[in-house]
Amino acid sequence: MEQALTHDHYIPADWRDFWALTKPRVMSLVVFTALCGLLAAPESIHPVIGFTAILCIALGAGASGALNQWYEADIDAKMKRTEKRPLPDGRMAKQSALHFGIGLAAFSVLVMAVAVNYLSAAILAFSIFFYAVVYTVWLKRSTPQNIVIGGAAGAFPPLIGWAAVSGDVTIMPILLFAIIFLWTPPHFWALALFIKSDYGNAGVPMLPVVAGRRSTRNQILYYTVPMLFAAMMPFILGYVGILYGITAAVLNGIFLIFAVHVWRNDSDDSAAMQPEKRLFAFSIAYLFILFAVLAADNMVGFAKVVYL
Amino acid sequence: MNDDPNIKKASPIEDRAAPARTNDGEAKIVGRFDANQSQHIRDRQKARSNMMGIILLGLCVLFFAITIVKIGVWG
Numbered sequence: 500m501e502q503a504l505t506h507d508h509y510i511p512a513d514w515r516d517f518w519a520l521t522k523p524r525v526m527s528l529v530v531f532t533a534l535c536g537l538l539a540a541p542e543s544i545h546p547v548i549g550f551t552a553i554l555c556i557a558l559g560a561g562a563s564g565a566l567n568q569w570y571e572a573d574i575d576a577k578m579k580r581t582e583k584r585p586l587p588d589g590r591m592a593k594q595s596a597l598h599f600g601i602g603l604a605a606f607s608v609l610v611m612a613v614a615v616n617y618l619s620a621a622i623l624a625f626s627i628f629f630y631a632v633v634y635t636v637w638l639k640r641s642t643p644q645n646i647v648i649g650g651a652a653g654a655f656p657p658l659i660g661w662a663a664v665s666g667d668v669t670i671m672p673i674l675l676f677a678i679i680f681l682w683t684p685p686h687f688w689a690l691a692l693f694i695k696s697d698y699g700n701a702g703v704p705m706l707p708v709v710a711g712r713r714s715t716r717n718q719i720l721y722y723t724v725p726m727l728f729a730a731m732m733p734f735i736l737g738y739v740g741i742l743y744g745i746t747a748a749v750l751n752g753i754f755l756i757f758a759v760h761v762w763r764n765d766s767d768d769s770a771a772m773q774p775e776k777r778l779f780a781f782s783i784a785y786l787f788i789l790f791a792v793l794a795a796d797n798m799v800g801f802a803k804v805v806y807l
Numbered sequence: 808m809n810d811d812p813n814i815k816k817a818s819p820i821e822d823r824a825a826p827a828r829t830n831d832g833e834a835k836i837v838g839r840f841d842a843n844q845s846q847h848i849r850d851r852q853k854a855r856s857n858m859m860g861i862i863l864l865g866l867c868v869l870f871f872a873i874t875i876v877k878i879g880v881w882g
Contacts, residue, residue, distance in 0.1 A: 511851055514858040547872045554869075614873045 512591035519585050520568055520596055521561030521603075528786070529560040529656045535790035536657025536675055539797045540664035551614045552663035556656055558607035559623045563652070565600030566631040569593060571639075577701040580694065600631070611663075619663040626655035640702075643709040646691075647722075650683030651676075657790070671738045674729060675793075681726035682786055685719045685758060689779040692716070692761075693772040716762050719778070723758040727751040730789060743796040750785050757781055 533556040537549055544552070568575065568586055576587035585591040604627045612620035634649030642648075654676045661672035691698055691705040692715055698705040707715045730751055734744035760774035 510848055511855060513851055514855050545876050547869075547876045551869065551873060614877075 512585060512595055516585035516591050517565075517599055520565040520591075520599060522564035522568075525564060525653075526557055526560045528783075529653070530557050531787065532675075532679065532790050533557075533656035533660040535794040536660030536672060537664055538660075538794035539657070539671070539675070540661045541797075542665050544664045548615055549663070551610065552619060552660065555607045555611040555615065555620075555623060556659050558603050559611075559627050560656070562600050562602075562604035562607060563627050563630040565596055565603060566627075567635045569596040569600055570631075570635050572596075574640075574701045574703060578694075578697040580697060604631075615663045616666050618666055618668070619659050622655060622659045622662055622668075626652055626659065629655070640704070643704045643706040645704070646687045646706070647684050650680050650687075653683055654679035670736070671733060674732050674736075674738075675790075677729040677732075678726065678789070679786070681722055681729050682782065684722040685726065685754075686779065686782040686786075688715050688719050689761065689775045689782065692775045693769045693779075695769075712767060713765070716764065720758050720762045723755060727755060733793065739793060739796045742799070743792050746792040747789060750789055753781065754778075754785055 530553060534553055537544065537552065568584055571581075572584075572586040572593060575581035575584050581587065586593060586596055604624075608620050608624045608627070611623050630649070630652035634645065634652050638645040638649050657675040657679070658668060658672045661675070662668055688706055691707050692712060695705070695707040695712070699708045706718060710718075730747045731744075733739045734741075734747060757774065757778040761778050764772065764774045766772060
């Protein structure tokens with residue numbers, strides 16, 4: 500005991516710091532899309548098992564966030580947006596974050612496998628690996644396409660929610676995956692446009708830093724178009740009803756208008772980037788509303804066909 | 808990455824405060840610290856213990872409920 504105290508021992512981190520490690524705001528979006536995937540599935544699930552599935556998805560997302568912050572503490576310290584996180588601010592030892600992340604990841608996957616089903620547990624495990632290793636360790640620091648490929652990590656939750664209920668993966672959950680996958684680049688690049696200097700200072704090769712703002716604005720529009728089609732596909736293929744179809748069409752129209760405003764903007768001054776800020780804010784509302792209506796549509800029984 | 812100068816280093820316990828216990832559970836004090844710092848650490852440990860207790864209690868209830876569902880008592 501005496502000897503142990505001579506090594507690096509740290510004041511125990513506050514439990515709120517562990518909570519902050521899980522990126523609660525990101526987790527809320529993950530929980531929401533997972534819940535919508537779960538509710539949109541054509542079968543039913545016992546409320547206790549459904550709650551367990553959502554809890555495991557939330558814990559898995561929290562584990563991914565903790566491992567991401569553990570690995571990116573050096574980058575976070577260089578950016579205003581992230582410099583107050585527990586690790587760069589010195590409120591927690593790095594090893595605590597690593598142990599917390601690994602423990603949470605293992606726990607979430609194991610409980611999902613035991614209480615829900617193996618398929619959802621396998622997808623959850625893969626999504627944690629994808630975010631913590633493929634995106635955080637490999638892509639983020641090496642390519643401006645980091646968001647495009649890494650966006651897949653954030654697209655898994657509705658797939659997991661669906662798999663938790665049905666035990667399989669059909670076309671519909673893959674469409675949900677595609678919507679979030681294609682939504683991620685316009686969403687993050689809009690943000691990256693008006694905080695470009697932050698990413699530049701940290702040496703993160705975000706598209707605006709590497710390819711410039713003009714190219715980024717073009718790319719936002721390029722990704723918006725397939726995203727709009729993906730959002731309409733559940734309705735076109737008859738998996739959802741008119742409620743979803745009308746809502747998606749309206750939301751798509753607004754998203755396209757905002758994306759065109761961004762495309763037409765030539766300003767390099769962050770203060771003059773209202774179109775980018777508006778698109779970023781709307782993109783969050785877009786996803787929330789779209790998935791909420793998707794779940795509502797299924798629950799009130801507007802769907803026309805039997806799911807494949 | 809561990810030695811990045813931009814990351815503030817968490818304070819080693821011997822520099823700020825060190826409430827510790829020996830193997831037989833007696834309070835053991837190591838390093839320099841004042842009463843406020845000791846109290847701060849005890850408060851933090853207490854808050855963490857309370858939170859851990861709540862989480863464990865919640866998990867007990869959850870696992871009990873899962874078990875009941877799995878054996879088919881709740882449909």
